[in-house]
Amino acid sequence: MKHSLQRRDILRLGITGALGVMVSTHDLLWQVPQAQAAEKPQPLSPDEALQKLLEGNQRFVEHQPQYPDQSAARLQEVAQAQHPFATILTCADSRVPVEILFDQGVGDIFDIRIAGNIATPEARGSIEYAVTLLGSPLLMVLGHERCGAVTAAVQNEVLLGDISTFVKAIKPAVARVKNQPGDPVENAVVANVQYQIERLKRSRLLKESLQSGKLKIVGGRYDLDTGKVSIIA
Template sequence: MKHFMERRDFLKLGMTGAFGMILSASDLLWRVEQAKAADIPSTSAESLSPDAALQKLIEGNQRFVDHHPQYPDQSELRLHEVAQAQHPFATILSCADSRVPAEIVFDQGIGDIFDVRIAGNIATHEAIGSIEYAVVLLGSPLLMVMGHERCGAVTAAVQKESLPGDISTFVKAIKPALKKVKDQPGDAVENAVVANVQYQIERLQKSKLLSEQVQSGKLKIVGGRYDLDTGRVTIIT
């Protein structure tokens, strides 16, 4: 019995030690990734052209799709760097869907993206005001409206569902986009996702503040479609 107890205590000690080593290895790996992130040069709206900003997003998304993220601008140094001021190089109007977090799918970090998230990625007055703030006052050179595959808000609009409370408001905001694709062949929801992105861009282009930035060459507005299955963002013209 004494031998059994000693053996059991030894095995317990061994398992505890192994578990500790696993935690230490994980902690070390995290610290290495953080160090790498700190070494990646930070960029902001002040140093990027609209085309360069778009390229930065595309490259980040490719890293995400390839499962080789760099986790830029997520270090303690970056946290302090942007604590007093922000200059996001991109502004993204995207759906509030929990599966479409912009910083993750574009492999960006703190202070890089000015997020405006609302169901159906619709350009409400409040959303437009937020975007104007990012573009005019913060100097963001790129604006992307990003829809996504199998969007629930778009699906509800296509299927003409009766929804309770204020949920119906974003469906109403999407309906005008459906007129353009009502006779278009193919998947009705997928067609509507793309049409809705284009329609919301048209609404944004009516903003005097945003149109002035576009005309001066300081701002580029593009559409994007996020694939839930692959993680890839396709640019919509």
Template sequence: MNDDNPRIDRRNFLMGSIGTLGLAATASPLFGRIQSAQAAELPLSSLNPDEALQKLMDGNQRFVRHQLQHPDQTEARVHEVSQAQHPFATVLSCADSRVPAEIVFDQGIGDIFDVRIAGNIVTPESIGSIEYAVALLGTPVLMILGHERCGAVTAAVQNTPLPGKIGTFVEAILPAVERIKNQPGDAVDNAVTANVQYQMELLQRSSLITERAESGQLKIVGGRYDLDTGTVQIIA
């Protein structure tokens, strides 16, 4: 077994619900029929991109003000989404335990399609997951969410050898670090913002994502989470 097999297996598992064609087959008639079937089964979000983003940000304000509503967390909600999901937002965020999207945006089960990976980096697997969410599930807003004092970004700024596969996400952040090396201020905080912007640029390589954005069906934004206050700020 070679090193690529786990990656292939994960991708196959993700794509299982739409068959072996994968998301890259968007132009094919068969993909269109699959997408139509998905849409018929799922009550897609009725929110437009601006409304979806506002719903996220309103939830974050409730979190910051300690006025949580804990929506969509009842037994009834569990049963409602047991056969299909219709999230109103996709969030690519860091795997950091202090930044759970449903909590910091005060949302519930089935509301946010979470894609979490150290450093909120764009990989083939994370792109595929996001494509699934925006193209088939129809989420109208996509946020790439970085956060203050990110360990992955700090490691990239320090750029020292790391054990195991930990260094792989560092390599993915280094281009963003290079952009801010001559900027004044805190290098890690500057790199957090630059990394969000850089990962957003990488997402533009996906035709599925860009087509949704260009058609006005998807808004792509970058955010920064403040560990001290709990506030999410739109930075891109």
């Protein structure tokens, strides 16, 4: 009798365990299709995307952030696919975190950061991916005041290792404004944004998106003191 009880207990535990595995598996299999079936958001026009960015920046400047798209539900929503409404090429400077200064969240911005916000082939390819394959309608090249990379290019410093590569990429912009009155670094920051946009517009893929009206390219300047982003190109 004792052995029979033990056998019944083992069988009951086995069935319960199997049911538990079945339930867990069912839950998992149900959740995956749910995530995959997340509807693609209504795409924004390039102008609407720019307005959304600037409204977020205004909230940041006024210290009234909404912290959108940062919930657990948002993580599930974008787990299987991404549809960023903006692509931003900006400096790698730690003081220019674009999701924060534009008050956006997970999956909103395709963020490409490199010292001096330069359009290297790798950066350009990343942007082409975001625009062509992910459908991002807005591209912003974002420079910032007192940029160290631009300052080094203006001062024509000799730098070690590969640090000199991004300085070399900025020098053509510096040459354009070397005789311009005013602060040479500030002038070069603006000129560099404009120069990198010109380089990006040579991309056949980006040019096609521009001509079709699916893409807008703008240049911005971030003020480290106030947190405000101004459109400069």
